[in-house]
Every structure is written in structure tokens, then in C-alpha cells.
Amino acid sequence: MTQYPVRRDPRKMIAVASVSIIIIIAVYAAVTWWRPRFVVYTYGSFFDYGDEGAETVLGRVFAPFERQYGVDVDIVLLDVDANGIISKLVAEKSRPLADVVIGIDNILILQDAAKSVLEPYTSPMLSLVNETFVDLLDPEHYLTPFDFGLITLIYSTSSINTTTHPQLGNLTFADLADAEFASSLVTENPSYSSPGLSFLLSQIAVYEKLLHQDWTTWWDDVRDQINVQEGWDQAWEVWSGDPSRNLLVSYGTDPAYSAYYYGSPPDTAAAPFFYDNQHWAWMQVEGVGLVKNGPNPELGKAFIDYCLNATVQSEIALNQWVYPIRTDLSLPSVYQYAVNPNEVSLLNLLLNRTEISTNLNNWLDSWTATRIP
Amino acid sequence: MNARTILNYAILSFPFLLLIVFLVFPVFFVNALYLFTGPSFFETIMSPSIRFILQFTIGQAILSTLMAVLIGLPGAFLIARLRFRGKSLVRAMMIVPFVLPPIVVVVGFLEMFGSYGVIDSILMWIQGSSTSVFNLATGIPGIILAHTFYNIPLVILMVSASLERLNPEIEESAEILGASSRQRLRYITLPHVMPSLLASAVLTFMFCFMSFPIVLAFGQGRFITIEAQIWNAFRLFDYGEASSLTLMQIVITLSLAFTYVRLTKRENETGKTASMKTTSFNRYPLRERVAIAAYLSLIVVLVLGPIATIARASVYDPVAKVYTLEGFTNLFRLGGQGAFRYLVNSLFYAGLATVFAVILGILLALDMRSHHRFVPTFASSMILLPLGISSITVAYGLVLAIAVPTGLITNPWPIIIIAQTIIGLPFSARAIELAMSKIDPALLEQADSLGASRIQRFLFVELPLLAPGILVGAVFAFAMAIGEMSATLFIALPQNYTLAVAIYEYLGVRAYVEAGASAFFLVIVCVIAFLTIERISEGSTGGAL
């Protein structure tokens, strides 16, 4: 009788499988069960450009805050940029998870969508911050300034320099439209990248306000030579991998980064634009904001205050590679190679805030139109 | 209506109910909310830049489809007719593009076809040039090539499966009747594979039509698809435009979906023939052997090239210029930057999504076999809907309509599983439906006459017979789910990130070996799964699509 196969009831197998699946789900759910905590949304590379990596630095920087208020601070590093974070906040608007958001900049805050998810808050710590930054970022205090950077062109000195190309010392957009420079230039898509958008607004400011010309003509001139990448990561990739593409739209602190990691003098130099006998750059100010209707508003305000503490601010230079908003703190010595904010005029100031917020989408549409073959 | 009929209707309508709750409702929710807030629908779709985008989207999709079909068709013939060792491995490799997140393909393409890539370096060495002379990984050539890379396997799998179903006796009798090989191809073979060829072309077109990471990476901001423009609109909080574009996309893809359903319905009737006429390479005349070799080298460069560069990237650190296994050890490292949690997430989400996609797939297959008049057509188009709706719209809708009201926003992993289930569903449902159509109805009546209850009949007769189809569908659904990135990224909090998302993150911080090893791991998991399934289902995997 044993020689004949016994009919196996698949119900047993299905039952076993179902039970194991349920157990796995239960274990996973238990392990990842959400405990109420203090949530901060920011972008993926936040404090991640230093020696130690984001996790260590963030642990160190926010441990005193956690001890002081007896909460778990969860810095949620979202793998999206600031626009993506705002999109997420908009979707979650009716029931926000985050209390605070870090990384919204002075262009993005001009969008109504960004303001719609934030709650204005004037931090008492603002007394330690230069008023210019508040005006540049957000006089309405939806955001509190956190750090700032200068968007400018950088180049690798190994392939070009001020000796071979003296124009680099006092660069104009007209120089850039020259075939040799145009086909060396890598920039980012302004629709997808904040340095790319800053560069577009710089160009618009120069053409519309300094030169009084139609800004789109420049993009028509460089249309077929310029290399537009999706974001800063990809653009940096092309710039560092292709010796013929040696001009990049990036941050004025990049020479300092280069000096810190690859020795000084750095092989990277910055070339701010030169008009009216002065150098110009676009200043990107990033802020920290209180999420509207967030679960812990008081804690959120305390957190924003804490962000202006020296404990936090002094870590920005070497981990974020932009300037801390507290100008009273000393900077690492490699910052001597960075573009000095005191030595450039700000292109931002040429375009007023309402002008940008009313025209931004049109400008982007026109820009897209210049790219269409 | 007795209890049995009610139960019957409940089972039939269950998958529809789920799809309506988790797909139609969220998408409708988002669109209805915003469709009337922005510029009107017609204003949006008539604007010159949107018209250009629409033209480009369709144009590049047509071009990519033509390329994929032209290059894929000879491959399908080779797979069906050529006898060689390692055939099942070659077939298994076909699943690789399904699982590779687009960002990985972009990197593979840059390393193979970009400036200073493999081909460029060879050309530079030949010409003695010190600067780049060749760059195909940009602009329209880059977009078309990457789409071709993605879809050649689709064409090969579907058409070769159909060729294998062609009874060799038909061709032989044509030969006896004096038809030349060209006439046989024209009058016998091509008409036979035409439905599956067209079906694969429609699917290819749909994938290219919906493409966006590839287009963003290679498009230079000049070339964008509707899908990319929807992301764009979302990023700029222009939900009105996003809704209008989504609506337009749904209309176009739904009509394509209907075409697809029509085309595939016709071929289902023929079963696989017992003996397939294959010939070994050495038996072909010299001229054809040269042609085959030339074709194979094209495939090697185009399809295997980027995959090989990914494999190399998993062990070669380009910054330190050393070979290292760090990428793979990182995969199993707990805590810190280690990828183990991503790996667990990937397997857990994709595994559960596969289980659900299979269960729903079985129910939908029952719907497609139902005798009610509209149910089968409705079911067939419902399963294709996920292929045609922008993933950002789905993700946004799921968050807005499901995650926020239910409070799942704090720990949104169930939402990720739902999104991945939806993405895998078209593949599982189709494979299972195909398997179901091959079951002799007499077997089921036989079980009835032997006193089996409905559930017994299902468990002891139908389920075992469906098993190969279920497994094939499961592998494809798993591959789609584990490779999914954009919807997951939008829904997830960092603790929910999967390997596909981690790859994106690693590339951002230039952790190349970690990214390469993660991508390679995804590939290996899916290839092994595919090989296992091929063995179990005896090589009928291609028919799954």
C-alpha cells in the first residue's frame, strides 16, 4: 500500500505558506513599527560630503538636542531633492508626519506650494544671523536661514586655466557663447536641479537687468554645444570624466573641497561672472522651516533654534561644503580657495522676489522652448 | 440567485474591486482634484511645447519599436531554430532588462557607448586620438539605443515562443508543395508570428511611450516624453497640467492596450507542438553562418555590453582604480551604510507583491475565461492599465488617497507592496491566463463527474496544471517589482528603501562598487529564478507575455 503515492492536499501547503507569510509580515511589521518621534525631512546628501558620513555626524550634532528634550530625532534623508520633499509634504498635508524640513532654498520658497505646507516662525536665534540672509531667503519667515552657497562656474585647472584662457578671470556670458567654451560647458536642467535653476536665473538677471537684452538669445546661441544633464550628480560625472567638458555649473566652495581632499593648491578653480567691473554670483540660501500642522510644533520651533547653534553650524563647512549661515564662526583654512561671498555681488538682488515668483514657470517654459530643436 | 452564484460573482469581482480601490480610485482622486484647478485640459494639450513633447514621445517610441523589432526578429528565429548549448541561459538573460532599474542601464550605456567608454576607447586607440571621438550615449541615439536594449528581449521572447508553436509539418508541406524558403517565410512563417510580433511591438511601444528616466538622462533637456513632463509638472506643483497630461496618457495607452488584447487573443488557440525543428549551427550554409555570427556580435555589443560593464562595475572601483569585493560584502552588512536592510526590503516587498500579483492574477485569469460578455474584455484591459498610467501619478495617488487617510504614512511599506503588486500584475495575470487557456475543459468536467467539489477541482486539478504558468508569471512580476524605483522612492521613507532606490543613492554619492554590486545582485537573483522556472515549465516561458 505504501508503494502508491499518497495524494498531497495542497491546502496543507497553502496553509503552511500562508502562515509563514503572515509570520514574516508580522515580524517585519513589528521590527519596523513606528514609534512616535520627532521627524525632520531633508534631502539625501545632507551632511554626507565629509570624512565621517552623514550618520555619524548627524548622531553627534543632534544628540544634545535629543537629551535636552527627551525625544528621538529622526533625520529622514529622502533620496529626492527639495522639490520632491515639498511634493511629499503637499501629499501629506492633511496629516503631516514631519515636524521640520531642512533644505528649501530661496527660489523654491517663492512657490505657493512651498508656503502652503509651512508655518511662519521667527526664531530668537536670528539675532546671530546677518539680516541680508533673511531678506534673501524669506522676509516672511516661513523659512529660517541655515546655510548658503554661491552658484558659479568651476573649471579643472589641469585642462584650462587663466594663462591659456585669460577670459576665465573675468568671464562673461558672451565669452561662454564662444564655440570653444560653449562646447566645454556642462550645466544642469533647471527643471530638475537647483544649481541649474540658479544658473538660468543668473543668466536671465544678467541679460534682462545688466545688458537689457532678450535672455533667450544666449540659449539659442549655445543650443547645440552646451551639455545639459539631469542633475548635479550627472553633470559632475560628465565634467570629471570628459577632459573636453571642463566647465561646470557648480558651487563656489568646490575649490576648497578639492584642496581639502586632493591637496592644495586645488586643481579646481571658480570663475564668477564679470560685469561692470565687479564679479557676480548667485547666492543660494537654504533654510529650515516648520511644517504646518506638524505633530510637535513647540519642539519644532526649539529644533529650528537649535539649528542656528554653533554645534550644528560649525559642522556645515566640512560636511555640507557650503557656508554656515552664522558668519561669526571661523571657517576651515581651505575656504581661502572658495569664492568669497564678500568679494562678489549677488545676481539675486537684480531680480526681485515677485518678479521671480510670477515668471518662474514661464521662464522654464521658454527655456524648454529654446532647447527644442 | 443562490449562495453559489453570489460567491461566484464575489470571486469574479474581487480583483476588480481591489484594482478600483488601489489604482483607479487614487488616480481618479488626484486627477479629479486638480483637473479643473489649472489651465483647462484643452489649453494644456494644445500648447506648442506639449504638442512637441507629444510628437517626440510618439516619434521616439515608433523609432525604438522599429529598432527593437528589426533587431529582435532574427534573434527570435535563432532562439527558435538554432540548437546550441546554453540556450536556456541565453533565454534567462532575456529577463535582465526587466529587473534593471533605468539608472543602472544609463550607467551601463555611458560606460559602453559614452565618451571615454569602451567603444570610444577602442576607437581612440585606433585613431591615436587623445580626446573622445565617439559618443552614442546622449541625445536621440542614446534614448533610442537604450529603449532598444530594453525591448529586444521582449520581442525575442514573445516571437520565439510563437515560432515554437508553429507546427513544423505546415512548413514541411509548404516545402513539398514547392515553396522557396523566402516564400515559406512570407506566406507561412510571418503570418503565423504576426500576432505575437505585433503584440510585442505594441508592448514595446507602450514601454517606450511611458519611458522617462532614460529620457531625462540622455535627453539634454531637449527631448522629453509626456511621462517626464508629468514628473516635471509635479515637481513644479503644477498639478493641473500633470492631471491633463495623465488623462491624455491614459487615453492613448488604453487604446493601445485594447489593440494589444485584440492581437493576442487570436493566437491563444494553438498549443505548443511536440517536436520543434531545430538545426545546429554547423549545419547551416557558410553564408548564413557568417550572417548569424555578425548578428550575434551586434547583440553582444548592444545587449550584453552594458550588462558586462555593470558586472565589471560591481567589482572595480574607478576612483581607487582597484578590484574589490567591497560592493558585495556591503550587501550583507548590517547597520550604517550597509545595504543589508535594503536587500531585506527588496526581497520582502517584491516577494509579497509577487504573491499578491499571483493571487490576483489567478482571479483575473478566471475573469478573462468567464462566459459573461463584457467581463473578459474588461479584465484584459484592467490588467494593462498599470502599464499605461504614469508611476508618479499612481504613487502620488496612493499616498494622497490611501496612505494619508489610513495613517500608513508613518510606515508606508504596505503602500509600496501595493504599488509593486500593481506593476507586476499585468505579467502574472497574462501568464496565468495563457496557462489556463491551455487546460483541456474535459479535464475539469472529468473532475466534476468524479465527484470533486469546486474547491477540490481547483486544488487538485487546476492548480497543479496552472503551476508552470503561475511560476513564469511570478518571476516576471518579481522582476518588475524588485526593479521598480520611481513609485517606491516617492512613497518610501528611508527605512523602506529598496536596492533599486539604494543604487540611485549610491550613484549619487559616487559609491560605484556598491551600486554595481547591488545591480548585479538584482540581476543574479532574477536570472536564477528564471532558470529554475525554465526547467520546471520546460521552456515555455516566452509565451508568458
Add this chain to the structure above:
Amino acid sequence: MVEVELRGLLREFDDGTTVGPIDLLVRDGELLTLLGPSGSGKTTTLRMVAGFIENVHGGLLFDGKDMITVAPRERNIGMVFQSIALFPNMTVFGNISFGPDMAGWSREDTVNRVKELAELLDIQHLLLRKTSEISGGEAQRVALARALATNPNLLLLDEPLSALDLQLRERLQKEIRRIQRKLSVTTIYVTHSQDEAFAISDRVAILNDGLVEQVGTPEELYDFPANDFVATFLGSGNIFSGRIVEVSGEHVTVSVNDNLFLIPTSGNMGSKLTFSVKPEDVVISDSYSEGEIVANVVSIIPQVGSFKVILDLNGIPIIALTYDEDLVKRLRSNGNKLVTFSFRKDSTIILSD
């Protein structure tokens, strides 16, 4: 076992055609065959009895109990399909034990039953094989064993032997007959082959266009076909159709294409009459005598133990059977193409219209 009664059983198809209404009584323990040309509704009738067809009108009684609303699995039937339909995912043992397993028999009972049936059908050696590893004839036996495993009251066989070669078919016919007798299970058998029907059945029902033409034992059907369809279908006779031109006592004279036949029956002058004569009742001779009818020989076909002679009588084909070898030899050698023929006494069968 069970007595099955079909009372006006009717199926309407979407295109308006119908099978039925069918009235039929299958007696307890008998083997009744549904015989008819393809498309005559045999299989549909069988499937209605099995319960696979929904929306059936009329009555279906098993021992007087109405089964119309009972699901197939609860009718306690065994069925063998034309396609055999062995479960490919199970062994032979698994196939045969399927019914008992579904019914929840004990393992011991199941194994004993399978062994018993395997012995009965001589397939003990196949039990552990896969269904792909057995021949067509073996598959047939397995299917039969599977259908019988749960002691069904009613066995339904749908052209089970149609795919087999002649020799195997004849052997299996005998076997089915033997087993059916032994188990005395009520059986309905569907076939389009007259030989098979006559070889195997207690009674045969002739179906045409969805209706039962005649039911009877093979002998009854052959000797007394009820109408010209049955007579033609069974090939049991030469059919003549004409008008009565003379009535005299116990005979009438019928004119068929101006040939006069004297038939022992009654009827009205001028009315139509159809009758048949079996080939063995047509007597032919090459010696001419007065008053006999002369016909042309068209061909002579040798058969086992006899010759089939096809005649032409002024355009009417007539088939005659003869055992007279000398006659055939003479007809072949002398080139004489004329013969006389007559019908044997009391051999004409009057057919209803």
C-alpha cells in the same frame, strides 16, 4: 443500479437550433447506445444526462428522482470522455483513485478498490506510471477504471474508442461489454459506428437532428427499421418509394419508376408507399423465366463468405447479397450483364413516412 428516464429533455442553442425534446428510458443495468451521424445530438444528450449543460428543459429522472437541478458531481455518475482526459499531473494510480479521494474514502478502501479495478482491466503493471508513459489502449482502460472507481450508478461513455485502431477497438468493445455485464452498471454509450453499437449494446437509440428516431435491440432495428432514415443509416435495406396502383386482397401493387412490385400489405389507391428489402432477401438468377424483373449488373464486390452485387433497375440502385459462387463466376466470365431478381417471401418491410 439506476433506471434513467429522459422526459422531453431539450437544449436550445444560441443560434436557435435545438437538441431534443428527447424521451428515452434506460433500464436498470442495461447498456444503451446513442447512435447517429455526427451532429445528431448524441454527445449533447449525454452531457445533458451528466449535467454539464445548463439551461436544460424537460425532465431527467434517476429512479424516478428529478436530477435536473443536481450538480454533476452529485449525480454519482462515471464518465469517459472522447479525449480520455486523464489528469496529466497524476500517475495512473492517482487518476483512478481521484474519485475515492475526493469522496474521502479511507486509504485502505481506496487502494483495494484501485487494485480490484486494475485487476479487472488488466492494468496492474501501469499503476505507478505517468499518464504520458502509457499507450492509447491502456489510457482507455485507465479512464474506464477511473470512471468506475466510486461505484457509480450510471456510466457514461462518449465515443471512448474512436481514436483507436480497429483491432484494439474490437478487443476493448468486448472488454467494456464484459465489465458492464459483470458490474451490471447502467450505461449510456455514444458512438457513430453502427458496428460498435450493435456489438456492444443491449439496446440502441438512433438519433437524427436532435431527435430519437427509434429505440430497440440491434435485431429489432435491423429487421424492422421504423423509417427510411433508420433503414438508410443502418444500411439494412434497399429502399423503394412509389405509389399504389392496384389493391387486391392482401396485396397491393406499387409502381416505382414504372416498375411494378407486389407487396403483401394494405393501402389506398394512389397513396404513397415506402418499403425496404434487405440485400440478403434479394434473390438473383441468370436464368430468365417469365414474369420476373430484369436488372443490369453494375458491379460485384466480394465480401467475407458472400458477394455484394449492385444492380441497376431503370435507374434504381439495388443491392443484393449472394452466396452462389458459380453464379458470380458465370456473370463475370460470359459478360452477361442481365440478371433477374425477386424478393424473398415476407421480406418486405413497410416504412412509415
